[in-house]
Amino acid sequence: MEYMTTLSSGSGFWHPLLWLTAFVVVVVLAVIIRSFGARKYKMDTEQTKPFLSGNDESDPNEIHVRAGNLYWGYLETLKGYYEKMISLHTGNPADYLLWLFGVLALVVLIGLLA
Amino acid sequence: MSFTQHTPALVVGIPLLFAFALPLLGKIHEKIRNGLAIIGMLLTSATGLYLAYQVFATGAMAYVFGAAAPDLTIPPDSGGIPIRIIFSIDAFSAFMIVIISIVGLMSTLYSLATEKLRSGQADFFALLLLLVAGVIGMVSTGDLFNLFVFLEISSLAGAALVAYRIDKGLAVEAGLKYALISTVAGLFFLLGVAILYGQYGTLNMAVIAQNIRLSRLDIIALVLIIVPMAMKCGAVPMHMWTPDAYSRAPAAITAFLVVSSQAGMYVLFRMFFTMFNLNLNTVTFGWVVIILGVLSMFIGVTMAIPQKDVKRLMAYHAVSQSGYMLLGVGVGLATLGNKELLDACGRTAMIGGIFHIMNHALYKGLLFLTAGAVIYTTGKRYLNDLGGLGHTMKYTMIFFIIGALAIAGIPPFNGFASKFMLYESVFLFNPFIAIIAIVVSILTLASFMKVFHSMFMGPKLPQFSEAKEVPASMLTAMGVLALLVVAGGIFPDIIVRNIVEPAVNALLEQSQYIGLVMGAK
Amino acid sequence: MLANVPFIAFALIAIIGLATMIMRKNIIKIILGLGLLEGAVNLFLVALGYRQDGIAPIFTNAPSTKMVLPTVQAMALTSIVIGVATMALLLSFAVFIYKKYGTLNSDSINRLKG
Incomplete structure (x- = not known):
């Protein structure tokens, strides 16, 4: 069974089929546990409303969390890094060329000195 | 003839x-x-x-x-x-x-x-x-x-x-x-x-x-x-x-x-x-490639997180993933002169890096195609304008999930298989770089969570109530790539043994390439 | 010394081209700098292949058998053709940018950035 051997990384191995078997077992367990839950709800009562507190559903455009609001804390913490990085990405074609020439010169130096 | x-x-x-x-x-x-x-x-x-x-x-x-x-x-x-x-x-x-x-x-x-x-x-x-x-x-x-x-x-x-x-x-x-x-x-x-x-x-x-x-x-x-x-x-x-x-x-x-x-x-x-x-002085040039790779990985992924244009975000991830390939092959190059180190980690790192080329082409292709499908249906490319598409574009969403999990290196998709080989072999070479690689992978997952949430999750938005699933030929293209991504994750050993390892050996054996043209000596 | 003149000319033209690309702001001038660099590389190619008294390897009525394989000449020709295509493409892009943005200043061609 040559094709049942695993991917070896030198210090460990990875067997996707074993992993998949374990994954399927977990999913089956989850489904079994889920099946213990209540199956039905009563139509035309307050059970169909989204909020128990009785509030109405607002405009979907207002309750959707937009991408710009995600990771606000992360971006705020690393503000210094991002300001620097974004200011380096000037979008100016001449700067693109400068970076290319710079790296070229640097690697030539490294190559000749090494 | x-x-x-x-x-x-x-x-x-x-x-x-x-x-x-x-x-x-x-x-x-x-x-x-x-x-x-x-x-x-x-x-x-x-x-x-x-x-x-x-x-x-x-x-x-x-x-x-x-x-x-x-x-x-x-x-x-x-x-x-x-x-x-x-x-x-x-x-x-x-x-x-x-x-x-x-x-x-x-x-x-x-x-x-x-x-x-x-x-x-x-x-x-x-x-x-x-x-x-x-x-x-x-x-x-x-x-x-x-x-x-x-x-x-x-x-x-x-x-x-x-x-x-x-x-x-x-x-x-x-x-x-x-x-x-x-x-x-x-x-x-x-x-x-x-x-x-x-x-x-x-x-x-x-x-x-x-x-x-x-x-x-x-x-x-x-x-x-x-x-x-x-x-x-x-x-x-x-x-x-x-x-x-x-x-x-x-x-x-x-x-x-x-x-x-x-x-x-x-x-x-x-x-x-x-x-x-x-x-060549392989150690020096190996480190040049490794440093280019690490810079690409890290700066690519950190620049991706604040992006607002979905394809621009994915493009920065392409930069970041190229870093993995450069890193893997760079480690191979840096250890080329040292037979012991090459066998211990260099060869595996190269297999991981080269395998990642294939995986990256498949899942990044898939991701760009799903982004294209969303732009095709809605006409909007900025993440802040999108939302709730999971209700109407189910197949595109499934393909996107497959691609996003693969690029973040979550099993059982193909990105995991190559990243796994890279992490463990690079850890033997230099633990610090391996840790950077893992952190970059986590940041990748984080930024694709953002894309997934803001494109597909959330309530159905009224402006996209007319949105329909994309035509069959687009779904076929995405489906085939998704299938290959999954197949590459479940049977990575078949691909590695039959395609990737010969490729790595072809790179390492210089004399074979010379012999091909000059005749074996 | 005289044999090195083409190489010195190559270096001069290449440096002028590179400097133009970095220091000029107008896209057309940047593209012309690229043209200079291209010309310099072609000159380098042809200068490499020059042999005193060498002739092309055409055997009919050949005055001598001191022949030179015209690889670099072929390379330079191909490279000129590629250069024409590149220039045409780049200049047509510049025309479109001028139409849509109303400017050719490379500092303003940075709507894609960050």
Whole structure:
């Protein structure tokens, strides 16, 4: 069974089929546990409303969390890094060329000195 | 005269033939035009896959243009020097051709639907086929000047395609930047080739590899060749054209531009391993590649997180993922001189890095196609304008989840298999770099969570109530790529053993490549 | 010394081209700088292949048998052709940018950035 051997990384191995078997077992367990839950709800009562507190559903455009609001804390913490990085990405074609020439010169130096 | 002998020429010839026939014959009727485009690409892919099968089954192939016999690399009256243009296709080239064949076919299939109602389609498909021909040529040729020609074909066709839909001038701006920097880089490449020709009097890579003396001029020539190629594969800090070009090109083109960047990476590795190998100070240059890789990984992913344009965000991830490949192969290069270290971690890191090339082309292609599908249906590309599409575009959402989990390295998708090999082997080489690689993977997952949430999750928005699932040919293209991503994750060992390991061995065994052209000694 | 003149010319033209690309702001001038660099590389190619008294390997009525394989000449020709295509493409991009943005200043061609 040559094709049942695993991917070896030198210090460990990875067997996707074993992993998949374990994954399927977990999913089956989850489904079994889920099946213990209540199956039905009563139509035309307050059970169909989204909020128990009785509030109405607002405009979907207002309750959707937009991408710009995600990771606000992360971006705020690393503000210094991002300001620097974004200011380096000037979008100016001449700067693109400068970076290319710079790296070229640097690697030539490294190559000749090494 | 049999077909099987001539596949190396046909695999470049077919797309070129169709590319030049399309603008003319496409005038007759649009069905003929679409038919030509898809048949041309199908034939190219079939030939490419068959060629790869030939190489993996029977060993590397050399193809001489214009000789009495296609395998007559050294004419009897030339004094032992190959004078004609030679295609040398070994396992690494074949590996790249497999990727190009798959992604190229899917890009064409997808374009048929997205471009349906737009103008100038004949030229569009002609340029796409030219791009495919250029990229296939880059990975199969054994001649340095020929490589330059194919490099320019792929750069020019790529830039023209980026700018094709003018998009209020924004696409032209991206195309201009791409064309400008790749042409300048191409000229440096040509200068490097000229220096090598001046010293060795030949353009054939195998002959130069055999005679290399490593003078100072050789090192300058090497750098003049590899830095443009690092630019082409989008290594930081020369990556800035990547987000511009990838975000403004049509989605299918972006998916193929990823592969065209990887052809640059192919040339980079070919130079190091086949042309110079141990003659070079491999530790220094290995670390140069590793540092480029680590910078690309880290800066790419951190720049991706605050992006608001979905394709620009994915483009920064393309930069970041290229870093993994550079890192893996860089570790291989740095350990090349040390047999023990090479066997302990270098070889595995290289297998991981090369395997990642294939995985990246598949899942990044898939992700760009799903982003294209969302833009196609909604007409919006900024994440802040999107939301709730999971209610109507279920298949696209599933394909996106598969791609996003694969790029973040979550099992059982293919990205995990290659990243797993990279992490563990790089950890043996230098634990600090391995930790950076894992952190980058976590940040990748985080930023794709953002994309997933803001595109597909949330309540159904009234402005997208009319949104429908995309046409079948787009779904097919995405579905095939998704299937391959899953298959690569569940059976990575089959792919690694049959395709990736021969490719890595072809890189490591310099003498085999020389022997292919010069005859075994 | 005299044999080195083409190489010195190559270096001069290349440096002028590079400097133009970095220091000029107008896209047309940047593209012309690229043209200079291209010309310089072609000059380098042809200068590499020059051999005193060498003739092209055409055997009919050849005055001598001191022949030179015209590889670099072929390379330079191909490179000129590629250069024409590149220039045409880049200049057509510049025309479109001028139409849509109303400027050719590279500092303003940075709507894609960050």
